[in-house]
Amino acid sequence: MAEFSLIEKYLSRVTGQCEGLELGIGDDCALWQPPAGKQLALSMDTLNLDVHFLACSPAHSIGHKALAVNLSDLAAMGAQPVWCSLALSLPDADELWLAEFCRGFAELAKQSGIALIGGDTTSGPLSITVQVAGLIEPGKALRRSNALAGDLICISDRLGEAACGLDMLLKPLVTDIKQAKPFIKCLEYPNPQLQLGQYLSERAAGHACLDLSDGLASDLAHICRASKVVAEVDLEHFSGEHLPKNLTQQQAYQKQLAGGDDYQLCFTLNASELAAVQRQFPQVQVIGKMRQLASHEVTPHIEWLKNGQAVALQLKGFEHFSK
Ligand SMILES: Nc1ncnc2c1ncn2[C@@H]1O[C@H](COP(=O)(O)OP(=O)(O)O)[C@@H](O)[C@H]1O
Ligand SMILES: Cc1ncc(C[n+]2csc(CCOP(=O)(O)OP(=O)(O)O)c2C)c(N)n1
Numbered sequence: 001m002a003e004f005s006l007i008e009k010y011l012s013r014v015t016g017q018c019e020g021l022e023l024g025i026g027d028d029c030a031l032w033q034p035p036a037g038k039q040l041a042l043s044m045d046t047l048n049l050d051v052h053f054l055a056c057s058p059a060h061s062i063g064h065k066a067l068a069v070n071l072s073d074l075a076a077m078g079a080q081p082v083w084c085s086l087a088l089s090l091p092d093a094d095e096l097w098l099a100e101f102c103r104g105f106a107e108l109a110k111q112s113g114i115a116l117i118g119g120d121t122t123s124g125p126l127s128i129t130v131q132v133a134g135l136i137e138p139g140k141a142l143r144r145s146n147a148l149a150g151d152l153i154c155i156s157d158r159l160g161e162a163a164c165g166l167d168m169l170l171k172p173l174v175t176d177i178k179q180a181k182p183f184i185k186c187l188e189y190p191n192p193q194l195q196l197g198q199y200l201s202e203r204a205a206g207h208a209c210l211d212l213s214d215g216l217a218s219d220l221a222h223i224c225r226a227s228k229v230v231a232e233v234d235l236e237h238f239s240g241e242h243l244p245k246n247l248t249q250q251q252a253y254q255k256q257l258a259g260g261d262d263y264q265l266c267f268t269l270n271a272s273e274l275a276a277v278q279r280q281f282p283q284v285q286v287i288g289k290m291r292q293l294a295s296h297e298v299t300p301h302i303e304w305l306k307n308g309q310a311v312a313l314q315l316k317g318f319e320h321f322s323k
């Protein structure tokens with residue numbers, strides 16, 4: 001099957017509706033009328049074979065994840081998803097693979113109320129790029145630069161399970177498949193925290209926010225730099241009892257703080273907002289506090305604390321091109 005038949009048979013059926021969409025898949029451009037008084041939040045992320053996913057992962061999960069990691073960026077700003085576009089580079093016209101990919105993509109699109117309005121399909125190494133657009137009230141987006149000294153630092157749920165899932169997929173011979181299943185599910189089916197992000201922005205409950213893709217050690221440092229504050233993170237919240245029992249404490253820190261692929265939110269808020277947020281979102285945990293840079297400190301950074309004492313941890317989140 002060739003390009004235009006693939007688009008017609010698979011992609012054009014994903015669609016979904018969104019307000020203001022005058023023309024979707026099928027012409028040179030989509031036509032969409034933005035609603036008056038709203039701001040557009042735009043983001044784009046790519047998934048490449050052997051960089052972001054393995055060939056053994058089901059096509060359904062790759063469709064889900066390609067959209068989920070993008071929705072996670074909308075969640076991190078507090079935006080409501082409205083439309084997306086999809087650029088697909090495929091090594092061959094594998095209809096079974098494409099049907100399953102589209103099913104995974106379409107299920108999440110429907111669940112999160114986002115419409116696929118266009119894209120591009122080419123032959124080449126397997127690679128998937130999604131662009132998402134969301135709507136937000138002007139002034140309400142949760143920026144990385146809005147953390148204040150004194151804010152509590154929170155995460156939307158536990159970390160590290162997806163990174164354990166990746167290890168298990170990479171070492172199939174030593175993996176107990178029954179034990180591995182929930183971890184691999186976290187890796188393959190991230191759950192973008194859209195409701196939480198929108199709650200934090202609409203009620204102005206959150207200050208700074210981002211989604212955890214590369215790992216807390218790397219991502220939280222972006223908030224520190226953008227907001228010019230120091231993050232004090234208590235390691236007691238990272239004992240890792242939800243992770244496989246054979247991990248040492250150091251390995252459990254590595255998975256939770258630098259493993260990546262979590263797609264949870266990390267955000268800061270005033271302590272007075274915490275109880276209301278946790279009533280709505282009971283998985284939210286406080287992991288530390290922001291403080292001002294001391295007079296002798298020049299760079300914003302993260303301090304890892306154990307019983308109030310600084311601990312030196314050599315942690316590095318995921319970074320493309322770094323050896
Ligand atoms: N090739 C590029 N051209 C322009 N901007 C880019 C490019 N790559 C990344 N960016 C921008 O750099 C910032 C950080 O990107 P990234 O780390 O990918 O963010 P995220 O983790 O939210 O996906 C974003 O504002 C993104 O739009
Ligand atoms: C096969 C494979 N190897 C490694 C990883 C781990 N990994 C790859 S990219 C990445 C970080 C997130 O991807 P990136 O392109 O940096 O997304 P962004 O931060 O831009 O949202 C992680 C943790 C993986 N998921 N799959």
Ligand SMILES: [Mg+2]
Nearest residue numbers: 044045046213
């Ligand atoms: Mg990105």
